Amino acid sequence: MNLCKNLKFLRLARFCMRSFGILPPAATAKAMVSRPSKNAFTLEPLENRELIRVHGGEVIPFLQGLVTNDVARLQASDGPSSIYALFLNRGGRVLYDTIIYRTNDPNTYLLECDREASSELRRHLRTFRVRKRIEIDSVDDEYVPWVIFNEGKGNSLNDASVAPELFITPDPRLPTLGIRVLAPTHMGWGRLVKSFWRNNELGVSTATPESNYKLLRYKQGVGEGINELPPGKCLPLEANADFLSGVSFNKGCYMGQELTARVHHSGVIRKRYMPIRLTGPVKKSMIVKSLAGANLGHLFGHTNDRALALLRIEQVLNGQQELIVDGERCYAEKPCWWPIDLTSKRRAALSTE
Missing domain, CATH: 2.40.30.110 (Aminomethyltransferase beta-barrel domains)
Known part of the structure; x- marks a missing residue:
């Protein structure tokens, strides 16, 4: 997926998509869900999550000094497409959790965060920007995070032909938490289902009380967002960040690093x-x-x-x-x-x- 900054291009793309097709009616979507398939997945929009774009020539050292994980890993050719990390206060306690996504632009990264904490996180980032040429803005009107998972049956989409405008990445915390999908805002549930049904590879259904992302996380014991990880209350290792590949103990200094390292080594x-x-x-x-x-x-x-x-x-x-x-x-x-x-x-x- 080309995470493009050009708003004119984005508006044109939206106009074209709306001109050439509309979302399928509910009856059509239900028929698609009911078709038999070997792999039944649940596809759910993460309505309580939002994406923030951080762009600039000094974006890596800027983020490196603020989060618990090693952001430089995203620059490596063989590095991950996303990492889990936490923002801490000066006392070493968790402020915000995030998943950081790399894009096609090496100077641009997307930060997924709790929607209720988005404005506070952007304010936090701008506070420490100082004189660095860093642009920080919400892309809530451009991209929406989704999750697709198959509880207990694996979460691989290797055999699926996915639409090129989607950004697909495994959850960097645990394989059992499924796969993150960053999709343009115009792609509703019906269009996304079609993109995963191109060659009838996947059976996709909506979330239910018995199968949904929150329930999946709770079964694994993974907290997310300011309601479950209240700002300034818990330590990153209490939130299992060390077990969830969310902390680097080798990258050097960052805000809250001293207490985190001391607790880890003790x-x-x-x-x-x-x-x-x-x-x-x-x-x-x-x-x-x-x-x-x-x-x-x-x-x-x-x-x-x-x-x-x-x-x-x-x-x-x-x-x-x-x-x-x-x-x-x-x-x-x-x-x-x-x-x-x-x-x-x-x-x-x-x-x-």
């Missing part, structure tokens, strides 16, 4: 985000307690029978994983993508303090 991380399986509805209290009544953490989101919580590792994983939320029993789960020897490493670190 090995003492008392809390982490984990998935929780609920047995009843959560109405009021978001406090997670043990059966004995001790506070063990806080719930930051829930949907269906799953929730996301920041919990004390030692008490939960090495103790009773049956917990209480809002008077109902629930069960903490260790994500399958965590290191197997996580708790033993923590005990070793504590013994050396």
Whole structure:
């Protein structure tokens, strides 16, 4: 996909697309979904996410000093097409989470962020721009992020003939979180489905209460956005950024780096985000307690029978994983993508303090 800055070209492209076709009616879309296929995927727009364009000759050193990951990796010919990273405050606590996408222009990068935090993040970027010739603006009216995933059955689109105007990249955090799709704003759900159905490779359906992106994330224990990662509250390693390939411990200095490095090398991380399986509805209290009544953490989101919580590792994983939320029993789960020897490493670190 050519992430072009030329607005005249973009308007012309939109006019042409609208002139030569319209979105298929709902009946047509449903017929497309119901066709049999070996690979059934869920395609969902990320309505709570927004894209920010950062452009300039000094864009790499500019971003390098602000985020936890190594942005220079995106410049390598064999480097990834996207990386996960966090913006921290001076105290080393998380402000905003982001996925950074490279484009065809080596001086232009797209930053995906929480829509509610977009204006604050742009203000944050402009504060540290100083005299660098860096342009920062929202491209919400140009591109929209989507996610396509196939829970439990793999998330590869290698055999699909995808429309060239789409930017496709695996989620840089976990393969199980699916594939990010950056699409022009004029491409609605129907057009995107057609682009994945060119040779009948994929069966694509809309999100449902039983299959949607938030539920997928909660099952994996991955937080996203300012409601789940409240600005200035948690540490990047509490948000599992080290396990999600979101922190580089070799790239050098960046805002909040000192505390992050110290916590990493000490090995003492008392809390982490984990998935929780609920047995009843959560109405009021978001406090997670043990059966004995001790506070063990806080719930930051829930949907269906799953929730996301920041919990004390030692008490939960090495103790009773049956917990209480809002008077109902629930069960903490260790994500399958965590290191197997996580708790033993923590005990070793504590013994050396």
